[in-house]
Amino acid sequence: MDNMCEDRAMAAFAGDARHRVAILARDKVLSFELSIVHRIFGQARSAAGAALYEVVTCAxxxxxxxxxxxxxxxxxxGPEALAEADTVIVPASVDDFEPRSRPLEPSLTAALARIRPGARIASICTGSFVLAAAGLLTGRRATTHWRSSARFQERFPDVLFDxxxxxxxxxxxxxxxxxxxGIDLCLHMIRTDYGxxxxxxxxxxxxxxxxxEGGQAQYVRRPMPDPRISSTSKARRWALANLHRPITLRELAAQESTSTRTFTRRFREEIGTSPGRxxxxxxxxxxxxxxxxxxxxxxxxxxxxxxxxxxSMRLHLQAELGVSPSAYRATFRGP
Structure with a gap:
């Protein structure tokens, strides 16, 4: 976790100004994505109940x-809001899905130029086309909606697409x-900022x-679980009640009265990852x-x-979050 994230978190807990999020909306913006940012960041509260973010929409x-x-x-x-933002988020627009490529409008280019150095910049769905066209993703790892992935890779070969x-x-x-x-992304940013x-x-x-987690596949063709077959929810509830002790795959499968092989298959179909992960x-x-x-x-x-x-915990937190347990506590522990 970088120093900028630590500074944001500690400032918030110390009662300083709220983290300012600016949503850069374009014509034909996807309304769902626009509302996501307000809904998710708008709910974030400190232990004392104070709002942690100020969210504004600009164009x-x-x-x-x-x-x-x-x-x-x-x-x-207008674009002047971008100069004051700690985080800038660009949601998708209907125009992003058109098959033909188009350069950024001069007004959009000028707006992006107002983003201050050090601000965090994010996109939702095909908003990544804007970031890439502005050169903000060159040499960086990025993704977009799977339906637009081929066009994105063809247009922006200098982006490390995933x-x-x-x-x-x-x-x-x-x-x-x-x-x-986009909901996962916003929660990830809140987790990075405030724990x-x-x-x-x-x-x-x-x-x-x-x-x-960000590494979970965005689109996987797999059959829907048969509704007549029990889910893995009982095993998951049992596991959460017993996290303090070692848990084996055989024990998890026993909660659903099935073999380990069948349980693993059902678990992946239902949750999208392995029981161990x-x-x-x-x-x-x-x-x-x-x-x-x-x-x-x-x-x-x-x-x-x-x-x-x-x-063991230190190794897992370092691999997942990039910090040690003591550093995590120092950053996110409230007063």
């Missing part, structure tokens, strides 16, 4: 803009695959999964919550979260 030129639906949106702010992810984060420049993965506890609270308020994710979430909200020692957190030892 290259203020006024009414069309959406992909049967209504328009009146945008009061189709099989929900979102990417390359040193403060982020992209997401589609509308729903897992805040992000999880927002996820619960929106009734969405608290964490789908899912368990690791849940333990990381549990560890982060304990580091943020309790006075347990690092060793006690490791045991309670099911990692067994502080060394």
């Amino acid at each position: 290259p030129e203020p006024g009414d803009i069309h959406t992909d639906a049967d209504f328009t949106v009146t945008v009061a702010h 189709l099989d992810v929900l979102y990417t984060d390359d040193d403060g420049v982020l992209t997401s695959a589609g509308g729903a993965s 897992a506890a805040v992000a999880n609270d927002v996820a619960r308020g929106s009734v969405v999964p608290p964490h789908r 899912w368990l690791t994710q849940q333990r990381i979430e549990r560890a982060c919550s304990l580091l943020e909200r309790t006075d347990l020692s690092i060793d006690e957190v490791a045991v309670t979260a099911g990692f067994g030892t502080a060394g």
Whole structure:
């Protein structure tokens, strides 16, 4: 986790100005994606109940803009809002899906030039075409909606394109695959800014999964589970109640009275990842919550979260979040 993220988190907990998010809306903006940013960031609160973000919508030129639906949106702010933003997010527009390529409008280019150095920049769905056309993704890892992936790669060969992810984060420049993965991207940014506890609270308020890792495949053709066959929910509930101890695949399968092979297949169909990987994710979430909200020692957190030892937990947090347990606690522990 870089120093800029740590500074943002500590400033918020110290009661300084809210993190300012600016949404750069274009004509024919996808209304769902525009609302995602307001809904997700708007719910983030400190332990004292204070709003952690200020979200504003701006456009290259203020006024009414069309959406992909049967209504328009009146945008009061012009591109000057971008110069004051800590994070800039570019949602998709219907025009992005046209087969022919077009250069950026001069007004859009001028608006992007107002983004201050050091600001975090993100796109949702095909908003990545804007970032790439502006040169912001050159040499960086990025993704976009799978339906537009071939056209994106052909037009921007200097971008390190990754189709099989929900979102990417390359040193403060982020992209997401589609509308729903925009939710994952926003939660990822909140988690980076203020920790897992805040992000999880927002996820619960929106009734969405608290964490789908960016590396999860965005589009996988797989059969729907047979509704007559029991799901893996019983095993998952049992695992969450027993995270503090070692859990084997055989034990998980036993909760559903099935073989390990059948259980693994059903689990992948239902959750989209392996049981082992899912368990690791849940333990990381549990560890982060304990580091943020309790006075347990690092060793006690490791045991309670099911990692067994502080060394094992340190390796997993370093691989997943890029920080040690003590650094995570120092950054995200409230006053």
